Amino acid sequence: MKRKLRMGMVGGGKDAFIGAVHRIAAFMDGKIELVCGAFSINPEISRQSAAELFVAPDRVYADYEEMITKEAQLPEGERMDFLTVVTPNFLHFAPAKMALENGFDVVIEKPMTVTLEEAKELKAVVEKTGRTLCLTHTYSGYPMVKQAKAMVKEGHLGKIRKIVVEYPQGWLSRLSEREGNAGAAWRADPKKSGLSLVMGDIGTHAAHLAEYVSGLKITELCADLSTLVEGRVLDDDGSVLLRFDNGAKGVLMASQISAGEENAVRIRIYGEKGGLEWANEDPNNLIVKMLDQPRQLYRTGNAYNAPYTLSSFATHNTRIPAGHPEGLLEAFANIYRNFAATASAKREGREPSPEELDFPTVDDGVRGMAFVQNVVASNASNEKWTKFEM
Ligand code: NAD
Numbered sequence: 001m002k003r004k005l006r007m008g009m010v011g012g013g014k015d016a017f018i019g020a021v022h023r024i025a026a027f028m029d030g031k032i033e034l035v036c037g038a039f040s041i042n043p044e045i046s047r048q049s050a051a052e053l054f055v056a057p058d059r060v061y062a063d064y065e066e067m068i069t070k071e072a073q074l075p076e077g078e079r080m081d082f083l084t085v086v087t088p089n090f091l092h093f094a095p096a097k098m099a100l101e102n103g104f105d106v107v108i109e110k111p112m113t114v115t116l117e118e119a120k121e122l123k124a125v126v127e128k129t130g131r132t133l134c135l136t137h138t139y140s141g142y143p144m145v146k147q148a149k150a151m152v153k154e155g156h157l158g159k160i161r162k163i164v165v166e167y168p169q170g171w172l173s174r175l176s177e178r179e180g181n182a183g184a185a186w187r188a189d190p191k192k193s194g195l196s197l198v199m200g201d202i203g204t205h206a207a208h209l210a211e212y213v214s215g216l217k218i219t220e221l222c223a224d225l226s227t228l229v230e231g232r233v234l235d236d237d238g239s240v241l242l243r244f245d246n247g248a249k250g251v252l253m254a255s256q257i258s259a260g261e262e263n264a265v266r267i268r269i270y271g272e273k274g275g276l277e278w279a280n281e282d283p284n285n286l287i288v289k290m291l292d293q294p295r296q297l298y299r300t301g302n303a304y305n306a307p308y309t310l311s312s313f314a315t316h317n318t319r320i321p322a323g324h325p326e327g328l329l330e331a332f333a334n335i336y337r338n339f340a341a342t343a344s345a346k347r348e349g350r351e352p353s354p355e356e357l358d359f360p361t362v363d364d365g366v367r368g369m370a371f372v373q374n375v376v377a378s379n380a381s382n383e384k385w386t387k388f389e390m
Helices: 018-027 042-050 066-075 093-101 118-127 142-155 180-187 195-216 312-316 328-347 362-380
Strands: 007-010 034-037 081-086 104-110 133-135 160-166 216-228 237-244 249-255 266-271 274-279 285-290 296-299
Touching: 007 018, 007 066, 007 133, 007 328, 018 034, 018 328, 034 066, 034 296, 066 081, 081 093, 081 118, 081 266, 093 104, 093 118, 093 362, 104 328, 118 180, 133 328, 133 362, 142 195, 142 266, 142 285, 142 296, 142 312, 160 195, 195 237, 195 266, 195 362, 216 362, 237 328, 237 362, 249 312
Parallel strands: 007 034, 007 081, 081 104, 104 133, 160 249
Antiparallel strands: 160 266, 216 237, 237 249, 266 274, 274 285, 285 296
16 A cells, blocks of 8 residues: 555543554554544543544544444545444444445454354455454464464474463452443443353453464363352353364363453463463463473574574564564554555455465454354253354
Protein backbone atom coordinates (compact mmCIF):
# COMPACT_ATOMS: atom_id res chain seq x y z
CA MET A 1 0.00 0.00 0.00
CA LYS A 2 1.18 3.52 -0.74
CA ARG A 3 -0.58 4.85 2.36
CA LYS A 4 -1.46 3.84 5.92
CA LEU A 5 -4.46 1.56 6.49
CA ARG A 6 -7.29 3.49 8.15
CA MET A 7 -8.69 1.96 11.34
CA GLY A 8 -12.04 2.52 13.08
CA MET A 9 -12.82 1.27 16.56
CA VAL A 10 -15.92 0.16 18.42
CA GLY A 11 -15.18 0.11 22.16
CA GLY A 12 -11.71 0.89 23.50
CA GLY A 13 -12.51 4.23 25.14
CA LYS A 14 -10.93 5.63 28.29
CA ASP A 15 -13.20 3.28 30.24
CA ALA A 16 -11.72 0.16 28.61
CA PHE A 17 -8.76 -2.16 29.08
CA ILE A 18 -7.77 -3.82 25.80
CA GLY A 19 -8.61 -1.05 23.31
CA ALA A 20 -5.48 0.93 24.23
CA VAL A 21 -3.35 -2.19 23.75
CA HIS A 22 -4.84 -2.58 20.26
CA ARG A 23 -3.89 0.99 19.39
CA ILE A 24 -0.30 0.58 20.61
CA ALA A 25 -0.05 -2.65 18.61
CA ALA A 26 -1.66 -1.22 15.49
CA PHE A 27 0.55 1.90 15.48
CA MET A 28 3.85 0.13 16.27
CA ASP A 29 4.89 -0.30 12.63
CA GLY A 30 3.61 3.06 11.37
CA LYS A 31 1.36 1.45 8.78
CA ILE A 32 -2.03 2.03 10.44
CA GLU A 33 -3.81 5.23 11.54
CA LEU A 34 -6.95 5.68 13.65
CA VAL A 35 -9.57 7.73 11.80
CA CYS A 36 -12.91 7.11 13.52
CA GLY A 37 -14.71 5.39 16.35
CA ALA A 38 -17.64 4.76 18.66
CA PHE A 39 -15.32 4.32 21.60
CA SER A 40 -17.66 3.80 24.53
CA ILE A 41 -21.17 2.97 25.63
CA ASN A 42 -21.01 6.41 27.27
CA PRO A 43 -21.09 9.16 24.54
CA GLU A 44 -19.18 11.66 26.69
CA ILE A 45 -16.39 9.16 27.36
CA SER A 46 -16.34 8.32 23.64
CA ARG A 47 -16.00 12.01 22.75
CA GLN A 48 -13.25 12.61 25.35
CA SER A 49 -11.37 9.51 24.23
CA ALA A 50 -11.54 10.64 20.60
CA ALA A 51 -10.26 14.13 21.50
CA GLU A 52 -7.28 12.68 23.35
CA LEU A 53 -6.51 10.48 20.36
CA PHE A 54 -6.85 13.42 17.91
CA VAL A 55 -9.74 11.80 16.06
CA ALA A 56 -11.70 14.46 14.14
CA PRO A 57 -14.98 15.27 15.96
CA ASP A 58 -17.04 14.54 12.82
CA ARG A 59 -15.63 11.00 12.77
CA VAL A 60 -16.84 10.18 16.32
CA TYR A 61 -20.14 8.36 16.04
CA ALA A 62 -23.02 7.64 18.41
CA ASP A 63 -22.81 3.90 17.80
CA TYR A 64 -21.30 1.32 15.46
CA GLU A 65 -24.34 1.35 13.15
CA GLU A 66 -24.00 5.07 12.47
CA MET A 67 -20.23 4.68 12.09
CA ILE A 68 -20.38 1.87 9.52
CA THR A 69 -23.24 3.51 7.58
CA LYS A 70 -21.57 6.94 7.39
CA GLU A 71 -18.04 5.64 6.78
CA ALA A 72 -19.34 3.52 3.88
CA GLN A 73 -20.70 6.73 2.29
CA LEU A 74 -17.34 8.58 2.45
CA PRO A 75 -15.08 8.74 -0.63
CA GLU A 76 -12.70 5.80 -0.95
CA GLY A 77 -9.72 8.00 -0.15
CA GLU A 78 -11.14 8.92 3.24
CA ARG A 79 -13.21 6.12 4.71
CA MET A 80 -11.87 3.56 7.17
CA ASP A 81 -10.39 0.36 5.76
CA PHE A 82 -11.08 -1.88 8.74
CA LEU A 83 -13.00 -1.97 12.00
CA THR A 84 -11.47 -3.14 15.28
CA VAL A 85 -14.10 -4.63 17.61
CA VAL A 86 -13.05 -4.34 21.27
CA THR A 87 -16.40 -4.36 23.04
CA PRO A 88 -17.67 -6.97 25.55
CA ASN A 89 -18.30 -10.41 23.98
CA PHE A 90 -22.03 -9.96 23.27
CA LEU A 91 -21.20 -6.91 21.13
CA HIS A 92 -18.74 -8.59 18.76
CA PHE A 93 -20.98 -10.32 16.24
CA ALA A 94 -23.29 -7.51 15.09
CA PRO A 95 -20.63 -4.82 14.40
CA ALA A 96 -18.30 -7.36 12.77
CA LYS A 97 -21.05 -8.68 10.48
CA MET A 98 -22.22 -5.21 9.52
CA ALA A 99 -18.65 -4.05 8.84
CA LEU A 100 -17.89 -7.04 6.59
CA GLU A 101 -21.15 -6.59 4.69
CA ASN A 102 -20.28 -2.93 4.06
CA GLY A 103 -16.89 -3.73 2.54
CA PHE A 104 -14.65 -3.33 5.61
CA ASP A 105 -12.07 -5.79 6.98
CA VAL A 106 -12.33 -6.65 10.67
CA VAL A 107 -10.03 -7.17 13.65
CA ILE A 108 -12.04 -8.75 16.43
CA GLU A 109 -11.42 -9.78 20.01
CA LYS A 110 -11.85 -13.27 21.39
CA PRO A 111 -14.12 -15.06 22.12
CA MET A 112 -15.24 -14.19 18.60
CA THR A 113 -18.97 -14.29 19.47
CA VAL A 114 -21.15 -15.59 22.30
CA THR A 115 -22.54 -18.63 20.45
CA LEU A 116 -21.26 -21.15 17.94
CA GLU A 117 -24.18 -20.29 15.63
CA GLU A 118 -23.07 -16.65 15.47
CA ALA A 119 -19.49 -17.74 14.82
CA LYS A 120 -20.57 -19.91 11.90
CA GLU A 121 -22.69 -17.10 10.51
CA LEU A 122 -19.71 -14.74 10.69
CA LYS A 123 -17.58 -17.29 8.82
CA ALA A 124 -20.25 -17.47 6.11
CA VAL A 125 -20.19 -13.66 5.83
CA VAL A 126 -16.37 -13.63 5.56
CA GLU A 127 -16.56 -16.23 2.79
CA LYS A 128 -19.34 -14.42 0.95
CA THR A 129 -17.73 -10.99 1.10
CA GLY A 130 -14.12 -12.14 0.63
CA ARG A 131 -13.02 -9.72 3.35
CA THR A 132 -10.27 -10.40 5.91
CA LEU A 133 -11.09 -11.10 9.56
CA CYS A 134 -8.31 -11.24 12.16
CA LEU A 135 -8.96 -12.67 15.63
CA THR A 136 -6.58 -11.44 18.33
CA HIS A 137 -5.36 -14.61 20.05
CA THR A 138 -2.42 -12.70 21.47
CA TYR A 139 -0.14 -15.55 22.49
CA SER A 140 0.18 -16.85 18.94
CA GLY A 141 2.00 -13.59 18.05
CA TYR A 142 5.16 -14.33 20.05
CA PRO A 143 8.34 -15.24 18.09
CA MET A 144 9.18 -18.16 20.37
CA VAL A 145 5.64 -19.57 20.03
CA LYS A 146 6.14 -19.43 16.27
CA GLN A 147 9.53 -21.15 16.69
CA ALA A 148 7.83 -23.89 18.73
CA LYS A 149 5.21 -24.35 16.00
CA ALA A 150 7.92 -24.54 13.31
CA MET A 151 9.94 -27.12 15.28
CA VAL A 152 6.86 -29.32 15.76
CA LYS A 153 6.00 -28.99 12.06
CA GLU A 154 9.55 -29.86 10.99
CA GLY A 155 9.35 -33.06 13.05
CA HIS A 156 12.00 -32.04 15.59
CA LEU A 157 10.07 -33.80 18.38
CA GLY A 158 8.81 -36.75 16.32
CA LYS A 159 5.16 -37.70 16.55
CA ILE A 160 3.38 -35.57 19.16
CA ARG A 161 2.03 -37.60 22.09
CA LYS A 162 1.14 -35.16 24.88
CA ILE A 163 0.12 -31.49 25.20
CA VAL A 164 -0.26 -29.71 28.53
CA VAL A 165 -1.58 -26.15 28.33
CA GLU A 166 -2.39 -23.94 31.30
CA TYR A 167 -3.89 -20.49 31.79
CA PRO A 168 -4.18 -19.64 35.48
CA GLN A 169 -5.17 -16.13 36.61
CA GLY A 170 -6.08 -14.96 40.11
CA TRP A 171 -7.98 -11.72 39.44
CA LEU A 172 -11.46 -13.22 40.00
CA SER A 173 -10.58 -14.83 43.35
CA ARG A 174 -13.04 -12.39 44.94
CA LEU A 175 -16.55 -11.41 43.83
CA SER A 176 -15.09 -8.43 41.92
CA GLU A 177 -18.16 -8.19 39.68
CA ARG A 178 -20.12 -6.89 42.67
CA GLU A 179 -17.35 -4.50 43.78
CA GLY A 180 -17.53 -1.99 40.92
CA ASN A 181 -15.16 -3.73 38.50
CA ALA A 182 -16.91 -3.12 35.14
CA GLY A 183 -14.75 -5.61 33.24
CA ALA A 184 -15.57 -8.33 35.79
CA ALA A 185 -19.27 -7.37 35.80
CA TRP A 186 -19.96 -8.03 32.11
CA ARG A 187 -17.69 -11.10 32.04
CA ALA A 188 -19.68 -12.65 34.93
CA ASP A 189 -23.03 -11.99 33.23
CA PRO A 190 -24.09 -14.93 31.00
CA LYS A 191 -26.04 -12.60 28.67
CA LYS A 192 -22.92 -10.52 27.97
CA SER A 193 -20.17 -13.11 28.34
CA GLY A 194 -21.55 -16.37 26.90
CA LEU A 195 -22.02 -19.94 28.10
CA SER A 196 -18.83 -20.01 30.17
CA LEU A 197 -16.84 -17.26 31.91
CA VAL A 198 -13.48 -18.98 32.30
CA MET A 199 -13.51 -20.92 29.02
CA GLY A 200 -14.70 -17.98 26.90
CA ASP A 201 -12.36 -15.47 28.52
CA ILE A 202 -9.12 -17.49 28.71
CA GLY A 203 -9.85 -21.16 27.87
CA THR A 204 -10.21 -20.14 24.21
CA HIS A 205 -6.66 -18.68 24.32
CA ALA A 206 -5.31 -21.96 25.76
CA ALA A 207 -7.17 -24.17 23.27
CA HIS A 208 -6.01 -21.98 20.37
CA LEU A 209 -2.39 -22.09 21.59
CA ALA A 210 -2.48 -25.91 21.82
CA GLU A 211 -3.87 -26.31 18.30
CA TYR A 212 -1.68 -23.53 16.84
CA VAL A 213 1.63 -24.86 18.15
CA SER A 214 0.89 -28.55 17.58
CA GLY A 215 -0.92 -28.17 14.25
CA LEU A 216 -3.36 -30.77 15.64
CA LYS A 217 -7.11 -30.53 16.19
CA ILE A 218 -9.04 -31.45 19.34
CA THR A 219 -11.44 -34.31 18.53
CA GLU A 220 -12.85 -35.26 21.97
CA LEU A 221 -12.83 -33.79 25.45
CA CYS A 222 -13.85 -34.43 29.04
CA ALA A 223 -14.47 -31.27 31.09
CA ASP A 224 -14.99 -30.33 34.72
CA LEU A 225 -16.15 -26.73 35.33
CA SER A 226 -16.65 -25.12 38.74
CA THR A 227 -17.87 -21.92 40.29
CA LEU A 228 -15.59 -21.63 43.28
CA VAL A 229 -16.41 -18.07 44.41
CA GLU A 230 -19.71 -18.02 46.27
CA GLY A 231 -22.36 -15.80 44.66
CA ARG A 232 -20.88 -15.97 41.15
CA VAL A 233 -23.26 -17.03 38.37
CA LEU A 234 -20.82 -18.47 35.79
CA ASP A 235 -17.87 -20.84 36.17
CA ASP A 236 -14.47 -19.48 37.21
CA ASP A 237 -12.32 -22.63 37.04
CA GLY A 238 -12.04 -25.53 34.62
CA SER A 239 -9.97 -28.63 33.80
CA VAL A 240 -10.32 -30.44 30.48
CA LEU A 241 -8.83 -33.72 29.24
CA LEU A 242 -8.20 -33.57 25.49
CA ARG A 243 -7.79 -36.04 22.65
CA PHE A 244 -6.22 -34.86 19.38
CA ASP A 245 -6.65 -36.04 15.81
CA ASN A 246 -3.27 -37.86 15.67
CA GLY A 247 -4.00 -39.84 18.86
CA ALA A 248 -2.13 -37.42 21.16
CA LYS A 249 -3.57 -36.78 24.64
CA GLY A 250 -3.78 -33.42 26.39
CA VAL A 251 -4.67 -31.53 29.52
CA LEU A 252 -6.01 -27.96 29.51
CA MET A 253 -6.40 -25.92 32.69
CA ALA A 254 -8.04 -22.48 32.71
CA SER A 255 -8.68 -20.80 36.02
CA GLN A 256 -9.47 -17.28 37.23
CA ILE A 257 -9.38 -18.13 40.92
CA SER A 258 -5.72 -19.22 41.00
CA ALA A 259 -5.01 -16.65 43.71
CA GLY A 260 -1.75 -14.79 43.22
CA GLU A 261 -1.31 -15.71 39.56
CA GLU A 262 -1.14 -12.98 36.90
CA ASN A 263 -1.30 -14.33 33.31
CA ALA A 264 0.67 -17.55 33.75
CA VAL A 265 0.01 -19.04 30.32
CA ARG A 266 2.28 -22.04 29.70
CA ILE A 267 2.40 -24.80 27.13
CA ARG A 268 4.40 -28.02 27.11
CA ILE A 269 4.40 -30.36 24.12
CA TYR A 270 6.02 -33.78 24.08
CA GLY A 271 6.78 -35.99 21.08
CA GLU A 272 8.59 -39.31 20.68
CA LYS A 273 12.02 -37.61 20.64
CA GLY A 274 11.66 -34.65 22.99
CA GLY A 275 9.59 -31.77 24.29
CA LEU A 276 9.14 -27.98 24.18
CA GLU A 277 8.11 -25.53 26.86
CA TRP A 278 7.04 -21.89 26.48
CA ALA A 279 5.62 -19.53 29.13
CA ASN A 280 4.07 -16.07 28.74
CA GLU A 281 5.89 -14.76 31.81
CA ASP A 282 9.26 -15.51 30.14
CA PRO A 283 8.27 -15.11 26.49
CA ASN A 284 11.69 -14.68 24.88
CA ASN A 285 12.69 -18.22 25.97
CA LEU A 286 11.82 -21.53 24.35
CA ILE A 287 13.05 -24.49 26.37
CA VAL A 288 13.84 -27.54 24.26
CA LYS A 289 14.21 -30.87 26.07
CA MET A 290 15.45 -33.72 23.86
CA LEU A 291 15.77 -37.30 25.07
CA ASP A 292 19.32 -38.07 26.28
CA GLN A 293 20.57 -34.52 25.58
CA PRO A 294 21.29 -31.53 27.81
CA ARG A 295 18.41 -29.05 27.95
CA GLN A 296 18.59 -26.21 25.36
CA LEU A 297 17.39 -22.64 25.60
CA TYR A 298 16.38 -20.93 22.35
CA ARG A 299 16.17 -17.12 22.67
CA THR A 300 14.36 -14.56 20.54
CA GLY A 301 16.46 -12.58 18.03
CA ASN A 302 19.56 -14.80 17.78
CA ALA A 303 21.30 -15.69 14.53
CA TYR A 304 22.10 -19.27 15.54
CA ASN A 305 24.05 -21.55 13.17
CA ALA A 306 22.39 -24.58 11.59
CA PRO A 307 20.83 -26.81 12.83
CA TYR A 308 19.65 -24.30 15.45
CA THR A 309 18.65 -21.54 13.00
CA LEU A 310 15.42 -19.84 14.05
CA SER A 311 12.50 -20.28 11.64
CA SER A 312 11.48 -17.57 9.16
CA PHE A 313 8.21 -17.25 11.11
CA ALA A 314 10.12 -16.48 14.34
CA THR A 315 12.48 -13.98 12.70
CA HIS A 316 9.69 -12.28 10.68
CA ASN A 317 7.97 -11.58 14.01
CA THR A 318 11.06 -10.33 15.87
CA ARG A 319 11.74 -6.60 16.02
CA ILE A 320 14.95 -6.00 17.96
CA PRO A 321 18.33 -7.70 18.43
CA ALA A 322 18.74 -10.49 20.97
CA GLY A 323 18.90 -9.49 24.61
CA HIS A 324 16.40 -6.65 24.40
CA PRO A 325 13.13 -8.01 25.80
CA GLU A 326 10.06 -8.18 23.59
CA GLY A 327 6.68 -8.85 25.13
CA LEU A 328 2.93 -8.80 24.81
CA LEU A 329 2.74 -5.47 22.98
CA GLU A 330 5.10 -6.69 20.27
CA ALA A 331 3.24 -10.01 20.01
CA PHE A 332 0.00 -8.08 19.60
CA ALA A 333 1.67 -5.83 17.01
CA ASN A 334 2.82 -8.90 15.08
CA ILE A 335 -0.80 -9.97 14.70
CA TYR A 336 -1.73 -6.48 13.44
CA ARG A 337 1.25 -6.31 11.10
CA ASN A 338 0.49 -9.67 9.50
CA PHE A 339 -3.22 -8.81 9.22
CA ALA A 340 -2.43 -5.40 7.68
CA ALA A 341 0.05 -6.92 5.21
CA THR A 342 -2.50 -9.53 4.15
CA ALA A 343 -5.35 -7.00 3.85
CA SER A 344 -3.08 -4.67 1.80
CA ALA A 345 -1.87 -7.52 -0.42
CA LYS A 346 -5.46 -8.49 -1.19
CA ARG A 347 -6.33 -4.88 -2.05
CA GLU A 348 -3.35 -4.74 -4.42
CA GLY A 349 -4.17 -8.11 -6.01
CA ARG A 350 -0.94 -9.60 -4.62
CA GLU A 351 -0.60 -13.02 -2.94
CA PRO A 352 0.37 -12.59 0.74
CA SER A 353 3.43 -14.56 1.92
CA PRO A 354 3.00 -17.50 4.33
CA GLU A 355 4.48 -15.31 7.11
CA GLU A 356 1.97 -12.50 6.35
CA LEU A 357 -0.92 -15.00 6.43
CA ASP A 358 0.15 -16.21 9.87
CA PHE A 359 -2.54 -14.67 12.11
CA PRO A 360 -5.71 -16.16 13.68
CA THR A 361 -8.76 -16.05 11.42
CA VAL A 362 -12.50 -16.63 11.47
CA ASP A 363 -11.83 -20.39 11.39
CA ASP A 364 -10.02 -20.13 14.72
CA GLY A 365 -12.98 -18.12 16.02
CA VAL A 366 -15.40 -20.87 15.03
CA ARG A 367 -13.20 -23.50 16.70
CA GLY A 368 -13.00 -21.34 19.83
CA MET A 369 -16.76 -21.10 20.10
CA ALA A 370 -17.10 -24.83 19.41
CA PHE A 371 -14.56 -25.45 22.18
CA VAL A 372 -16.63 -23.44 24.69
CA GLN A 373 -19.87 -25.15 23.66
CA ASN A 374 -18.36 -28.66 23.79
CA VAL A 375 -16.71 -28.03 27.17
CA VAL A 376 -20.01 -26.84 28.64
CA ALA A 377 -21.83 -29.87 27.14
CA SER A 378 -19.19 -32.24 28.49
CA ASN A 379 -19.39 -30.70 31.97
CA ALA A 380 -23.17 -31.19 31.96
CA SER A 381 -22.93 -34.78 30.72
CA ASN A 382 -22.31 -38.03 32.60
CA GLU A 383 -20.51 -39.54 29.62
CA LYS A 384 -16.74 -39.57 29.90
CA TRP A 385 -15.93 -38.33 26.36
CA THR A 386 -17.74 -35.65 24.38
CA LYS A 387 -17.09 -35.48 20.64
CA PHE A 388 -15.79 -32.09 19.48
CA GLU A 389 -18.86 -31.09 17.44
CA MET A 390 -18.61 -28.08 15.13
P1 NAD B 1 -13.76 -3.39 29.04
O1 NAD B 1 -14.99 -3.62 29.84
O2 NAD B 1 -12.53 -2.89 29.73
O3 NAD B 1 -14.07 -2.35 27.84
C1 NAD B 1 -15.19 -2.50 27.01
C2 NAD B 1 -15.34 -1.24 26.16
O4 NAD B 1 -16.44 -1.41 25.29
C3 NAD B 1 -15.61 0.04 26.96
O5 NAD B 1 -14.96 1.12 26.34
C4 NAD B 1 -17.11 0.20 26.82
O6 NAD B 1 -17.58 1.52 27.02
C5 NAD B 1 -17.25 -0.23 25.39
N1 NAD B 1 -18.63 -0.51 24.99
C6 NAD B 1 -19.55 -1.27 25.60
N2 NAD B 1 -20.69 -1.26 24.90
C7 NAD B 1 -20.48 -0.47 23.81
C8 NAD B 1 -21.26 -0.06 22.70
N3 NAD B 1 -22.52 -0.45 22.57
N4 NAD B 1 -20.69 0.75 21.77
C9 NAD B 1 -19.42 1.16 21.89
N5 NAD B 1 -18.64 0.80 22.91
C10 NAD B 1 -19.16 0.00 23.87
O7 NAD B 1 -13.45 -4.77 28.28
P2 NAD B 1 -12.03 -5.27 27.79
O8 NAD B 1 -11.32 -5.95 28.91
O9 NAD B 1 -11.34 -4.21 27.05
O10 NAD B 1 -12.49 -6.45 26.80
C11 NAD B 1 -13.07 -6.18 25.54
C12 NAD B 1 -12.95 -7.46 24.69
O11 NAD B 1 -11.59 -7.80 24.55
C13 NAD B 1 -13.63 -8.68 25.32
O12 NAD B 1 -14.25 -9.46 24.33
C14 NAD B 1 -12.48 -9.47 25.93
O13 NAD B 1 -12.71 -10.87 25.98
C15 NAD B 1 -11.34 -9.14 25.00
N6 NAD B 1 -10.00 -9.17 25.61
C16 NAD B 1 -9.00 -9.83 24.96
C17 NAD B 1 -7.71 -9.88 25.48
C18 NAD B 1 -6.62 -10.58 24.72
O14 NAD B 1 -5.64 -11.00 25.31
N7 NAD B 1 -6.71 -10.73 23.42
C19 NAD B 1 -7.44 -9.25 26.70
C20 NAD B 1 -8.48 -8.55 27.34
C21 NAD B 1 -9.76 -8.52 26.79
